Amino acid sequence: MEDSAIIELFFARSEEAIKETASKYGRMLKSVALRILRNMEDAEEAVSDTYMKTWNSIPPTRPNVFSAFLTKITRNISLDMLDKEHAEKRGAGEIPALLDELEECIADNRIPVPGEGMELREILNAFLEGEKPEARKIFVRRYFFGSEVKEIAQVYGLGESKVKMTLARSRERLKKCLEEEGVTV
């Protein structure tokens, strides 16, 4: 079923919307959650919560890109779940490593950002727009999807050291980008 048709089902408050969403994107969303949570039960819970949140969001929201809309919700829910004690006990997958790496971008761990979150979003989008495609995709796979360095290296047929180097340079550019846009480190 086309995404637009599924969205219409949500607007019509038909429960078929969730069924169709699960059928079309369930496995992909579970994969996104698994990368972050590294636990099947938690991942399933995150995906179920994604359907619920989507149900509550549409209407009024009408997503432009349904797959990205769902992916973002699953990612956020998965990160929320990591805050729960039981998830932390089971291990937080790649997230601690991601946080350590991202800390390089904010140096003293306190970045005053002018304006609200939307501005930071724009800075991040501008940074990604300026990245070369390979570096951008590696960055998004690592810091949005939470993929391991090893996995990214396999995906693009690169060595792990090359991926790490690419990420380090991207982080350095992001740091500069944040500073140039008025973010004081």
Added chain:
Amino acid sequence: MITDKNKLLRAIGDIDDKYITEILSEDAGGKQNVVKVPFGQRPIIRNMKYYLPAAAALLIVVACIKSGVFSGFGGASSSGTSADTAAPQAAYEASPAAADNYCDSAAEIDYDAKESEGMTSAETSQGSVEQGSVNYVGPTLSEAEADMINPFIDCRNLREAEEIAGFEFNVPEDLEPDLQAVYRAIDGKLIEVIYFDGDEEIYRIRKGTDRDVSGDYNDYSVSMCVDSAAWAAELKGYKDGLTNCAVWTDEDGFGYSLTTEAAPIKTDRVIEIIDLLMQ
């Protein structure tokens, strides 16, 4: 105001949709292309260790021919000196030949890919519909890029791998009590268990929906068929009594394989493992 790294990580979750669909589309495209060369990164990686020495050997031979080492058995010492000085130039001149050799090798890989194309295109035409409808606007993948996509999902245990693959794999928990097992799966297609001794991979076993799931395209010099009441396997290697690759199927049409990354395994042990897996 961002006060910590957590907020930056959260903010990355709100990036433009096009950067997310860029990856989703890549993965969707990768599914289609990876099945074209089943489990296809390993053959290239594996064979590279043979192609590179072969290319180096070819360069040396060409350099020797050009310098006259093989032109006769007399005057060896002067020829040897000549070879030393001529080698860099000869190697440079020989590089197109080496390149041709590499292309031939690549062509072999491509041929293997085309062999399986008929089967996989039918599968992808069925399985890619949902992925194909991802609303993606952006650069398309080159074939080379797409072939590099890794479809494996790391799993914490066999149960997770089975769930992703959609079928069971009877791997005894005590199959290798002294080794560490790593579980991976390809959505709806394959389960893989890799056994490590520390950092060294000892062997990997696979079960999948294709008949030959080994992903091993090496040309082995020794091949034998082993039959039991429950299964029949082809065991391949370079020496009698030692196996590098075993391939077999079950009555439901699932394919199995056991492959070694480094040292071969004693054939008796391989047969024992197959027996345990097929119980």
